[in-house]
Amino acid sequence: MASGKMLQFISVGRDMPEKRTAEERREDFGEIYRDFAATKAEEQASRCSQCGVPYCQSHCPLHNNIPDWLRLTASDRLQEAYEISQATNTFPEICGRICPQDRLCEGNCVIEQSGHGTVTIGAVEKYITDTAWENGWVQPIAPSAERTESVGIIGAGPGGLACADVLRRAGVQVTVYDRYDRAGGLLTYGIPGFKLEKDVVMRRIEQLEKGGVTFRLNCNVGDDISFAEIRETHDAVLIATGVYKTRDLQGPGSGAAGIVNAIDYLTASNRKSFGDDVPEFDSGELNAEGKKVVVIGGGDTAMDCVRTAIRQGATSVKCLYRRDRENMPGSQREVANAEEEGVEFVWLSAPKGFAGDRVERVMVQTMRLGQPDATGRRVPEIVEGADYVEEADLVVKALGFEPEDLTALWGVEGLEVTRWGTVMADFQTHETSLPGVYACGDIQRGASLVVWAIRDGREAADAMLAQFASKAAVAAE
Known part of the structure; x- marks a missing residue:
């Protein structure tokens, strides 16, 4: 395929990188897809219809120039x-691994709509950037000139890191404050290794550090330093804290031991993969080994939890x-991977209550879908008289996340929030009600995708740079 001929979708079928067998995958936290070989990546890229x-x-939320980098890949360039690829995306190798391409780029591929099977965009994106790292093409940030402006970023997740990258390339002095001992936010502690191996995240953090970004870790705003x-x-501040407050369960027995939050469960597992001392894991509190596990929820976090429990050696896992x-x-795609690995999905079911001082059983209500609500989604309704019981030793709540009350935590006045508790900010400039303060990612839009946080962070950086330029122009008059 070195000739770079395109439109090969008629004669070349869609092909993903080889997936490790379910038996193999259950034994470790390694990524489930093997790498593309160069010839296979070129072949699949050549299927693009341009x-x-x-x-x-x-x-694509980042509007990545996908057709061009597919054509160049097919031409061995x-x-x-x-x-x-990296001109529009701060972390293409991460998006290539964890973006829900089936809902975004691949799901809207023209040849998919015509019945030929989508181009494997995510796998090629991952291949391009992994190859770039292997060949030393990814270099530390080296701005052409240093600037005097300084920006403080609160939160070292994808939004904050994307903003830091753009600002440092422009020569701005950047300090990132984060409550955890490692940067990366959910990339580091929320997403399991079988979707995103941690060395992939750590090498990006190292690149930012070598490029001049200062990280103040184990730094809790409101306690260790005030807002x-x-x-x-700093001349400007970005709030990029994400949303970590777990939506809670209601019903009898919902406070029983053995009912845990998804973020606590996933963080313990990821810390263990780093080799950290994790007493809650070692005690069995946040470890599914030998247990009947029930995960409640239907989002990507729930998929991460069920697949983690399988790898920890749970005797059964139900969602x-x-x-x-x-x-x-x-x-x-994640549901299919989970089913292959042994997860059982119990659709149209919701918890009614829990039995045992340490949870032993989940009382389950059978549901049906009624009429659509204002959003167009059909509303779940209880089927009366159809309750039943699921046995469980560990219940994981994966019901989504809500924002923390930052105004109370930080003692800040004048920061406007929405009725959902997210920080109110312009969706183009990301400016908040406080002068010089911006917000991006989940703390602005609610729990969402990593790719949206990256877009927000890049937009916030551009808005800050425009504001700095405007001030400099006024000062020069």
Whole structure:
């Protein structure tokens, strides 16, 4: 395929990188897909139709120039492909691994709509950037000139890191404050290794550090440093804390031991993979080994939890979701992977209560889908008289996340929030009600995708740079 001929979708079928067998996958936390070989990546990239209106690009939150880097990959011009890929995406190798391509770029591929099977965009994106790392094309940030402006970023997740990257490339002085001992946010502690191996995240953190980004870790804003102090120290501040407050369960027995939050469960597992001392895991509190596990929820976090429990050696893993398969928010690809690995999905079911001082049973209500609500989704309704019981030694709540009350935690006045508790900010400039303070990612839009956080962080950086330029122009008059 070195000739770079395109439109091969008629004669070449869709092909993903080889997937390790379910038996292999259950034994470790390694990523489940093997790497593309160069010839296979070129072949699959050549299937792109190079259509005049690339829906893959328009449905990507970052509007990545996908057709161009597919064409360059098919022509064995990988370094150029990487340069185009990273021009719009701070972390293409991460998005290639964890973006729900089936809902975004690949799900809107023109040849998919015509019945030929989508181009494997995510796998090629991952291949391009992994190859770039292997060949030393990914270099530390080296701005052409240093600037005097300083920005403080609260939160070292994907939104904050994307903003830091853009600002440092422009020469701005950047300090990132984060409550955890490692940067990365959910990339580091929330997403399991079988979707995103941690060395992939750590090498990006190292690249940012070598490029001049300062990280203040184990730093809890409101305790170790005040929000006011951060504002006084920097010319602009970005709030990129994410949302970590777990939506709670109601019903009798919902406070029993053995009912845990998804974020606590996943963080313990990821810390263990780093070799950390994790007493809650070692005691069995956050470890599924030998247990009957029930996970409640139908999003990507629930998929992460059920697949983690399988790898920890649970005797059974069931996922309760109150809607059906077609109406679940999680990736269908992830559901299929989980089923292959031994997870049982119990559709149209919701917990009614729990039995045991340490949870032993979940009382389950059978549901049906009624009429659509204002959003167009059919509303789950209880089927009377159809309750039943699931045995469980560990119940994981994966019901989604809500924002913490930052105004109370940080003692800040004048920061406007929405009725959902998210920080109110402009969705283009990301400016908040406080001068010089911006917000991005989940703390602005609610729990969402990593790719949206990256977009927000990049947009916030651009808005800050425009504001700095405007101030400099006024000062020069």
